[in-house]
Amino acid sequence: MSSEPSPARPEPPPRAxxxxxxxxxxxxxxxxxxxxxxYGYESTSVSxxxxxxxxxxxxxxxxxxxxxxxxxxxxELYSRTYGSVSLEGPDARTALARVLKHIAADYTxxxxxxxxxxxxxxTNGGPGSEDVKSELRAMREATKALFAARVQADIDEGLxxxxxxxxxxxxxxxxxxxGMNQQACDGVGRExxxxxxxxxxAAFPEPAGR
Amino acid sequence: MSSEPSPARPEPPPRAxxxxxxxxxxxxxxxxxxxxxxYGYESTSVSxxxxxxxxxxxxxxxxxxxxxxxxxxxxELYSRTYGSVSLEGPDARTALARVLKHIAADYTxxxxxxxxxxxxxxTNGGPGSEDVKSELRAMREATKALFAARVQADIDEGLxxxxxxxxxxxxxxxxxxxGMNQQACDGVGRExxxxxxxxxxAAFPEPAGR
DNA sequence: CTGCTTCCTTAGCGATCGCTACAGCTGGCG
DNA sequence: CGCCAGCTGTAGCGATCGCTAAGGAAGCAG
Numbered sequence: 001m002s003s004e005p006s007p008a009r010p011e012p013p014p015r016a017x018x019x020x021x022x023x024x025x026x027x028x029x030x031x032x033x034x035x036x037x038x039y040g041y042e043s044t045s046v047s048x049x050x051x052x053x054x055x056x057x058x059x060x061x062x063x064x065x066x067x068x069x070x071x072x073x074x075x076e077l078y079s080r081t082y083g084s085v086s087l088e089g090p091d092a093r094t095a096l097a098r099v100l101k102h103i104a105a106d107y108t109x110x111x112x113x114x115x116x117x118x119x120x121x122x123t124n125g126g127p128g129s130e131d132v133k134s135e136l137r138a139m140r141e142a143t144k145a146l147f148a149a150r151v152q153a154d155i156d157e158g159l160x161x162x163x164x165x166x167x168x169x170x171x172x173x174x175x176x177x178x179g180m181n182q183q184a185c186d187g188v189g190r191e192x193x194x195x196x197x198x199x200x201x202a203a204f205p206e207p208a209g210r
Numbered sequence: 211m212s213s214e215p216s217p218a219r220p221e222p223p224p225r226a227x228x229x230x231x232x233x234x235x236x237x238x239x240x241x242x243x244x245x246x247x248x249y250g251y252e253s254t255s256v257s258x259x260x261x262x263x264x265x266x267x268x269x270x271x272x273x274x275x276x277x278x279x280x281x282x283x284x285x286e287l288y289s290r291t292y293g294s295v296s297l298e299g300p301d302a303r304t305a306l307a308r309v310l311k312h313i314a315a316d317y318t319x320x321x322x323x324x325x326x327x328x329x330x331x332x333t334n335g336g337p338g339s340e341d342v343k344s345e346l347r348a349m350r351e352a353t354k355a356l357f358a359a360r361v362q363a364d365i366d367e368g369l370x371x372x373x374x375x376x377x378x379x380x381x382x383x384x385x386x387x388x389g390m391n392q393q394a395c396d397g398v399g400r401e402x403x404x405x406x407x408x409x410x411x412a413a414f415p416e417p418a419g420r
Numbered sequence: 421c422t423g424c425t426t427c428c429t430t431a432g433c434g435a436t437c438g439c440t441a442c443a444g445c446t447g448g449c450g
Numbered sequence: 451c452g453c454c455a456g457c458t459g460t461a462g463c464g465a466t467c468g469c470t471a472a473g474g475a476a477g478c479a480g
Binding site for chain 1: 249250251252253254255258329330331332333334335336337347350351375377378379381382384385386387388389390392393395396398402403405406408409410412413415
Binding site: 022045 | 468470471
């Protein structure tokens with residue numbers, strides 16, 4: 001439908017006019033992330049967000065759409081910055097132990113809010129924020145599936161017995177991570193969580209013996 | 211201090227006039243418990259409570275004080291009805307295994323909301339409901355202390371080695387319970403949780419050698 | 421400079437929050 | 451019966467929620 005009567009024009013109309021913003025969008029998003037991380041989705045109000053970001057509501061809505069989309073962008077930034085999990089390593093046991101130790105340190109790192117945003121930020125929340133809850137739940141299940149796949153890889157390579165319960169192990173270690181989250185939010189320190197990881201790793205099955 | 215000037219009077223003035231209520235207080239409290247259990251403290255509004263209980267706001271405030279006190283009464287009813295944990299048994303391992311199996315069944319019981327009210331109902335919630343959060347956190351820490359005491363009792367009786375990390379085990383099994391809560395809220399079924407308990411019990415230390 | 425576009429600011433929208441004033445009804449008492 | 455106490459329903463309080471209309475300030479084209 002777009003009429004272009006002058007073919008001599010070198011610049012077509014769809015020239016994306018970059019918004020001239022008076023504030024740092026990335027910095028504001030980082031601030032919003034900390035707010036959501038600390039208080040959760042529903043308990044973080046737009047007014048507290050705008051106050052923390054140093055902007056006014058219309059600026060927030062112009063830059064991020066609405067509170068819901070801002071939260072999704074914050075979650076994306078979180079999983080890009082903090083929430084990345086790599087299960088590389090010689091075997092599943094080593095990889096899991098390393099990931100759990102890293103989580104013990106990260107969840108209690110005093111330079112940011114305790115625990116994990118994906119686990120904590122939408123556990124409560126009545127009807128109306130059902131899509132937020134399912135968004136985070138999907139991420140949790142993805143992590144659990146990652147655990148299961150890593151264990152299954154060891155089984156396929158013969159490092160673990162064929163009758164190893166990969167699903168049960170995945171549910172278990174996902175629950176351990178979520179329990180560490182709760183403990184960290186309750187004030188348990190890094191050393192206690194690391195000792196807990198030692199206990200949890202004792203539950204890992206023995207390698208396939210000769 | 212109570213003055214009773216007329217000894218002939220069989221009924222003293224402090225005769226507690228039982229309120230003439232037009233609704234069943236206990237039944238209404240049970241309904242409120244389910245609401246808080248499902249949506250958490252902050253996300254459960256007074257209007258949704260009164261609608262579910264079949265009463266009007268003034269009746270709620272006359273019978274329970276305010277939303278905060280109603281919640282505490284609901285928590286008390288919960289811990290009296292569902293949340294009781296008994297660690298009796300021949301040794302800590304048996305007792306813990308029984309408790310965890312019971313929890314696996316209870317958190318996924320379809321006859322009531324999933325998971326545990328004490329763990330779930332106040333994880334989010336901004337400033338202003340800090341006392342609610344600390345109330346539930348204290349109950350969680352009491353359970354964790356119960357775990358530690360049960361393990362320590364086995365150590366004192368010589369059933370477990372002296373160098374057993376009672377605190378680490380308590381943190382671990384508390385985290386397992388809290389992880390089961392999250393998994394149950396995410397839709398994991400009873401059988402998967404029970405297999406997970408088997409994995410978790412594999413982390414329990416071997417009894418003290420002969 | 422004048423126009424045009426785009427953002428920021430102020431102010432406030434309707435809805436809902438926890439909570440309560442007020443009047444009416446109802447039951448126990450003399 | 452009349453009186454009073456105490457609960458019940460209606461209606462609404464001030465505050466906050468997520469969100470937005472309207473006008474002024476600022477950069478770019480001519």
